[in-house]
Amino acid sequence: MAVAIIMEFKGATLAQYKEVNQKMGLTPGGPGPAGSISHWAAETDGKLLITDVWESREQYDKFAQEKIGPLSMEAGFPAPPTTTYYEVANYFIPNTAV
Template sequence: MAVAVIMEFAGATLEQYDQIIGKMGLTPRGPAPAGALGHWVAATDDGILVTDLWQTRELYDAFAKDQIGPFTAEVGVPAPPTVKYLDVHNYFTPGAGA
């Protein structure tokens, strides 16, 4: 079952986020990592909010362990994110109805 993952990084900046995705080999509006179905990020009053959609929680957890955790620490994000998981009832993908 697909899972939404909502991550709040208190004290993080969009500049740090850009460094992190660069270290992951990702590019803005480029292809997602294997298992990821969607992603967006926005600045908040106290950091950044990242919302992902993954095929499974296990795929997200492996990606977080191997990439998100190490790279956020490497660029100086002050603390791990608070994470909320939600089972997804439905989602849409670009071009699916065309």
């Protein structure tokens, strides 16, 4: 079942976020990691807010453990995020009609 994940990184910046994405080989508007359905990020109220939708929590948890955690600490994020999970009732995929 698809899962939505909201991560709040207090004190992290968009510059640090961009550094982590670069190290992961991810580019804005490009494809995400295997299992990722959607992703967006914003800097607000002294924190970095990231919202993802993944095919399963297991896929997200593995990616977070192997990539997000180590690379965010390497980029100088002050602490791990506060993370909230939600079961997704519905989502849309990009319209690829020409």
